[in-house]
Amino acid sequence: MSEYYDQKEIRSADERSASLTREILAQLQHAKTNAPAYQKLLENIELGDLSSLDDLEDLPVTRKSALIKLQQEAPPFGGFTAFKEGELAYTFISPGPIFDPQTHRRDYWRFARSLHAVGMRKGDLVHNTFSYHMTPAGAMFSSGCHAIGATVIPGGVGQTEQQVETIAALKPSGYSGTPSFLKILLEKADEMEADCSSIVRALVSGEAFPPAIRQGLNDRGIHALQAYATADLGMIAYESSADSGLILDEDVFVEIVKPGTGERLPIGEVGEVVVTTLNPDYPLIRFATGDMSAIMAGTSPCGRTNTRIKGWMGRADQTAKVRGMFVRPEQVAELLKRYPQIIRARLVIDWIDQTDKMTMHCEVESQDENLSDAIGVSIRDLFKVRGAVELVEKGSLPKDGVVIEDIRKYD
Secondary structure (H helix, E strand, C coil): CCCCCCHHHHCCHHHHHHHHHHHHHHHHHHHHHHCHHHHHHCCCCCHHHCCCHHHHHHCCCEEHHHHHHHHHHCCCCCCCCCCCCCCEEEEEEECCCEEEEEECCCCCCCCHHHHHHHCCCCCCEEEECCCCCCCCHHHHHHHHHHHHCCEEEECCCCCHHHHHHHHHHHCCCEEEECHHHHHHHHHHHHHHCCCCCCCCEEEECCCCCCHHHHHHHHHCCCEEEEEEEECCCEEEEECCCCCCCEEECCCEEEEEECCCCCCECCCCCCEEEEEEECCCCCCCCCEEEEEEECEECCCCCCCCCCCEECCCCCECCCCEEECCEEECHHHHHHHHHHCCCCCEEEEEEEEECCEEEEEEEEEECCCCHHHHHHHHHHHHHHHCCCCEEEEEECCCCCCCCCCEEECCCCC
16 A cells, blocks of 8 residues: 555545545534534535535535635634634734634645655655745645654745755755745756755645656656645645646545536536535635636546546636745735835736746836835735836726736746
8 A cells, every 4th residue: 555645545436425425514514513604604504405515516605715804804714713722733824814724633734645645755854945934835745744754854935055055965855845946946056066866756836837847857857746735725636647637635525616606517627626625623615716727537547546637727816826825916906005106006927937927017107216126125025925026107007907917838
């Protein structure tokens, strides 16, 4: 069984369906009893009438985009949590702001399975470059590594030279972080003539994983696979081999629905990812992520039998992900509040030199270098990622309602 994390990964479709049905029906009762938000949302739902996974389609959808308001009305988590006092280990803050809980539950975010799939094992040393500051990504990967018995170097973001020196000195065999940052680290290592060849496995996430970067890592002897997770739900799906789709985690139920509705779409059709999680501490039910994907026919060639999805295929709204962080229209609106000199703004995201680049185009009456510098500082403050600023003439931006324009084309 060493190839697979556990027996769940290779059970039959009938076994999985029966198990998920039992577990989700129990989760619904648990949520309705212990989470105030679900006491209200499921108030008129007779749970005894539900008998199959198909019946979930009749339940209400909760949208990630609605969490900000819901959490403001019932701080800090909107009434969606069901853990007891003293069980909360961390409160994270994602852009929005959206507050994300983590209890003391082992492998709370369920990352161990994806780390196992890429080949990481007990005793491995993993260099984790996801952020440990405010947002949960760093903790997600660390807790998964600890669950499989691996040791973590908490590299976090930035400080490229110091991270290269650490990798050269400690010689980790694994990496976790965005694929573009791994590429940056390796190129910096070449420049510094530092040996980072100890890294032979990588679990990447937080952004697209273009074929050019995957091939570049493979040419260096690095087996890299991607995972798809969110700050609210944790692990949703992961690769077991390149270009064969992402396998759903065993502790979630995923539907692909017509955006803006709860109506399921057939296999192969692109729609919004809606997830029901079996996490008893944060029992999100029919949670609409805003991400787009599609279910793939058949099963993975690796032998894992769960459903596969095609991976991230865009957003159902104007929200975008830049270097592992979501950027939202609400953040652009907040920027305009800070600077009344800006008449209209449009955030343009591009893919240049195999990395995300974002530029805030701001309509102003006149050019002002000090204003440009100040806006740049505020972008870093509001979006948690750096962006360029371009001041443009009044009336030069299109009046098409687009606040965030994603023009990335991956080679």
